[in-house]
Amino acid sequence: MVFMIVFIVVFLVMAIVMVVSMWKIFEKAGKPGWAAIVPVYNHMVMAEIGGKPNWFGLLPMIPYIGSIWSIWILNRLVKSFNKEVGFTLGLIFLPFIFYPMLAFGSAEYVRHPDDRDQEISNDEVLD
Secondary structure (H helix, E strand, O other): HHHHHHHHHHHHHHHHHHHHHHHHHHHHHHOHHHHHHOHHHHHHHHHHHOOOOOHHHHHHOOOOHHHHHHHHHHHHHHHHOOOOOHHHHHHHHHHHHHHHHHOOOOOOOOOOOOOOOOOOOOHOOOO
């Protein structure tokens, strides 16, 4: 019984840390922080932060290949804060450590290197 209570408390603390961190990351990127708590919309906002249209945030919902799209969106998000691939791996395997590092660390949002002010053509969508 004690183990279950400890497990639940640890889980809740980690969930709160993740939500607060995502909220701060969204605000750093000029997006509304409340988007971090809306389940599908938060992926759409992360895609926008990564320099892609918001509908790219729906791609992780595709069966079998959704996890690949999630990793790709995370990598684009990381690059938007001038971080490298190693940081993406940190977000994948140790998110409760790396999300707060991105949110509360010195990382500043810069537009994604591939982000353009013009409309994206169909040929450029997967670049």
